[in-house]
Amino acid sequence: MTSYLLRRLALLVVALLVAAGVMFVLLRMLPGDPANALVAVGATPEQIQQARHAIGSDLPLGQQFLVWANQLLHLDLGNSFINGLPVGPQLAQRMAVTIPLTLIAFVLAVLIAAPVGFIAARYSRSWVGILFSSFSQLGIAVPVFWVGILLVWGFALSWHVLPAGGFPQDSWADPGAALTSLTLPVITIAIVMSASVARYVRAACLDVLNSDYVRTFRSLGASFGSAMFRHGLKSVAVPVVSVLGIELATTFLGAVVVESVFALPGLGSMLVTGIAQHDYPSIQGVLLLTTLIVLVVGVLADLTQRMLDPRLRGGSR
């Protein structure tokens, strides 16, 4: 177990380093100098040179990478090219929006998906099951931002029950206000994510329901519920947990997109404006952080899976 954990962590570090390197090279391939974004139109060559020197884009590529990697080792993500502020604290500030948004939406999605998937499997041959399956079929085909637009139309613009977007200036100083502004985004993401999680729950439930041991147990007179809860639950949990890791990562990405719908000052909007403004330190900061989060979630999902499924333990893998 320990050696497995070490291997996974080593792989995580390697993946992160590779991602950092690829990111750096790809972004620097961009034609045009980011310094151009800093100076006014009609700036003298000296001014441009000064701006390039200020952000270090006059150095050779290799040296730029070393400077950046050295900063990174000291947990310094550099300063934004645009507003000159350090990227690290900005990321922290933005995470205060994105992380709660992701987690609440994810928990809500799982809470919706579990009964929906279960009912879709339990009544798979009746119209109830087909209705629930159709919900998840629809849900995985719907763009998350479109759901957001429709919810804004209904709940914010037509019925005025919830704000259409934005986030309190003072962040979580007033938790009530913060939660209110996160309500519609959370529902948006949860609807879409629950549809895709429900499909896995349904598939796993069907596998268990059709298994020999449940059939035997039921033929001995056990009710459907007790067959499911006494014998099936763990077998359902293993495959579902294995995809939950990926689903959590997907939820996080959904949050990145949905932030744009609701004008939330999170990581997603930082990334999108960063790309629009060629703000490399911001782009790299957000991408590195999100990559790290996605990788860590993957490791956690694997560990949970091994705890649930003894067959995965001990073997050569």
Place this chain on the structure above:
Amino acid sequence: MSVDTPQTMTDGPATVTAAVPRRRGSRRATLIVGCVLLGLVVATALVSYFYLPYPPEQIGGGRLAGPSPTHWLGTDTLGRDLMSQLMIGARIALAAGGGSVLLGGALGIVLGLAAAFAQRWLDDTLAAVLDILIAFPTLLLAMLVVAARGATLSSAIIAIGLAMSAVVARLTRILAKQVLSEQFVVAARTSGTGWLGIIGRHVLPNIWPTLAVNLALQFGLAVLAEASLSYLGLGAPPPNASWGRLLQEAQGTVYTAPIGAIAPGIAIVALVIGANLLADGLRDVFDPARRTR
């Protein structure tokens, strides 16, 4: 990430429940509905090359007009005909989906086959690289490519296709290794069939049904990914009326002119559901054992 991909999970052991052919008809319907939805979008895209109600950039007919006989879906904030823009959007959606599937499929299958045939160490390395790539989400990769190459349709296709190739390669590798361990392949090898012959005569014919199903699903995901990118302003640049961008433009006026924020969304959903249903239908055609479910 781990051993369980969505495919392997749903393809559990063939079920032993008594065959109830009740759902065969509805299964056939899945395939037909999928084909019809896809066909509608393809037809719209083709028609858009010969006929558009109005030139897409023509301004006229008033701003944000509702649906009328002259403008079936009304007009946008600038007074352009929405129907014409939607029809052009079909081309972009299909190009994004088709282009990424072609790129991702070709690259993925070649990589997967190479890994399956390679020496042990090379196979292990490739498998580890693929795991890392798959852990890296499509949308982030796409944003990175867009940041590096600029926001164009080709950037989106390259990014989505690259991300897809990792998924396809892993699937191909697993499937191909299964086939390679079969007796008939061993027999073919001993009787002197070269590796090209093995691939062409034994591996591909055995794995393409599963690959086709997966590629149909990937097509839908690619369409969704491109729509998200365009919505964020990171897809095809303005004169191209991508459905995602149409939604982004209509968002501000959803209250006064809801049709503009509804129609492109329905178009996206129809295309993606079409692809997903096609995938489901194909799976049942290829694997009759599953039909009893």
